[in-house]
Amino acid sequence: MANCEKSPSPKEQQVRLMIWTTPRTTSTALTKCLSFVKDSKVFFEPYLTAYFMGPDKSVSPNERGDSYPALKEEFVGWFDASQCTYKWVKEQLEGTHDGKKFILCKDMAYTVSDRFAFLPENYQHLVLIRNPLKVFPSWKILFRQIRRVSMDEYELDKLPPGLFPEGRGYKEINDLIEYLKETRNQEVIIIDADDLLQDPKGILSALFKVIGMPFEERLLSWEAGDAITREWVVAKHCLEVNQVGHMYNTAFDSTCFTKPRPLPDRRSLSPDILRCVDASIPYYNKMHARRLTAEK
Template identity: 50%
Template sequence: MADSNVNSSEQVRLMTWAVPRSVSTAFTKLMSYVSEDSTVLFEPYINAHWFGPERLQDATHRATVAALKEEADRRITYTGGSDVSDFTFGFVKEQLEAPHTGKKLVFCKDMAFTVVDKLEFLPKDYRHLFLIRHPLKVFASWKKLYQSLTPHEFELDKVVPVLFPPGFFFREVVELLEHVREVHDPKAIIIDADDLLSDPKGILSALFKEVGLPFDEKCLQWEAGESAAGQWLASNLLPKGNEVWGFYRRAMGSSSFGKPRALPDRSSLPGDVLRCTDASMSYYNKMYAQRLTGKLYAHL
């Protein structure tokens, strides 16, 4: 039961900005179990950017969004969660800055590319975490996911910009990091997903110390299934998207972090994945060099 006497100065607020396919949904599940007194917001800026009333209004985007929503509505009826029509950028900022009285942790996971042109809607008084992963893994997995949505052949770097941003996610996450460190959180944290998978205890204990959360090894195991997600503040497209396309199926079925897979062989990957990777490596390397490592805290 939540402690209504939790002082706002004791409340930890953590924004996590991810690149796609970086175990960010599994990480969100883990954070759901860190404290019984927590609020978890899941991808509110994505909903505003892709589906809300302020979304980009070009014809291709309208057609893509309409087709996705029609398919989801045709295959499943779900009445939980907030309607996507609520998700203006101002609404998201208000939800994040709400007092969330009695909560020891307020956690939000989202994608950096959704706010690089909407920086005035970033919330105040949050610590910021950036979750990255090697571009070869990101784009190989992202293309596989996209392929599940369409029977047609396509190239990632020719997908409409609203779905696949011009900086291929990595340029945008660096731009957001630089802004956040200048304006909001000079000590914004970077974690590489494969470091997290390889050494969850070391990485999480370091992260929790940095943001002021108590670390308990029990958080390295969590309940499989979607019960935690049912408590998240999210739009009604979250369960629909997972049910219809399995966007989060693996993460929802998880109960711990698995070991990271080896980098895929470049010779086995299509040209668009390689082009996106090569365009993104300088941004990734810049952030990787500044990442948090558990080794720094091994003696504590």
């Protein structure tokens, strides 16, 4: 587990990066890719764990569902959700992490709404966005897989707010960006997932330049399977849920970024998804206009 002493001085040249996103943005594939940076340490969704499972949880057991099979294998960095308070997460992220040059954490922005006091110090922040027309259909399928109900049994935007954020995830990202700018004077890096999929070399090169690390082309492809993910600091419960929902499997099995698919036809989408899309598009467009692009 993480060393919880004070963070190292800037002289030690340790790069620390938070990735904030919504579900279904290829963020786990990006996390896997960046896990192959030499001397890296990866935290995977600890705030999401605190939000859903820890002592500070915002979701009741009846809402989230708890009947998931126990893991049969052990992972190096896993932890039990019972210790995962927001304060504990902040302390883990701010640890010294001796011997590591790159500290990465991927999480959901909506899990820190109204809890900005628990954001870690000395991190750069990246927001990964994707067109809502792609996000919400996939998000609804994810709920179907995890909760084992049909798509017709519920409306996405009428789920309890603990399960589905009131701002549909995009407002929460926008609020986080504004907080970091106004309170910490930090400019957030914004990447569109489809830009990353279309030109991974260009986008990753631009990202590494911004965060102050040398880019290596070997990061454009990686080994299939979950071997590298077994070194992540991740809640045991997240992996147990994945055995049912399979939400990480595509990313775990990936070997590279694949070209993006075209946007779906609005006429093919259900009314609840369209309501979510229409409420989120203004936030998405605002962030998309400020996104990081590949250098020409």
